[in-house]
Amino acid sequence: MDNSKSAAEFKPTQGVRRILAAAGVNPSDKDAYWIGWHMEKPVKYARQHCELLDLPVAVNAYLASRRVEVPPPEAWHLVLDCGYKRLSDGRF
Numbered sequence: 001m002d003n004s005k006s007a008a009e010f011k012p013t014q015g016v017r018r019i020l021a022a023a024g025v026n027p028s029d030k031d032a033y034w035i036g037w038h039m040e041k042p043v044k045y046a047r048q049h050c051e052l053l054d055l056p057v058a059v060n061a062y063l064a065s066r067r068v069e070v071p072p073p074e075a076w077h078l079v080l081d082c083g084y085k086r087l088s089d090g091r092f
Contacts, residue, residue, distance in 0.1 A: 010030040011033060013036055015036075016032055020035065
């Protein structure tokens with residue numbers, strides 16, 4: 001992470017703010033910026049794999065791609081990447 005940014009550079013997009021507001025949370029601009037950064041990662045993956053039009057299929061494919069990384073990501077990274085969404089089997 002680039003910690004050399006000033007506080008003014010950590011501005012979340014309006015879309016991220018709307019999603020967070022709909023979820024009933026109001027984090028600081030810096031926290032909202034990083035939440036949005038993590039939320040964008042699976043979206044970018046889905047865009048690169050346009051055949052994955054079904055959202056649950058795209059999410060599962062993205063998570064599978066992350067789990068085979070070397071070294072594998074920590075579990076909390078996967079939770080952030082899923083936008084704090086509980087997986088279908090009831091685990092995070």
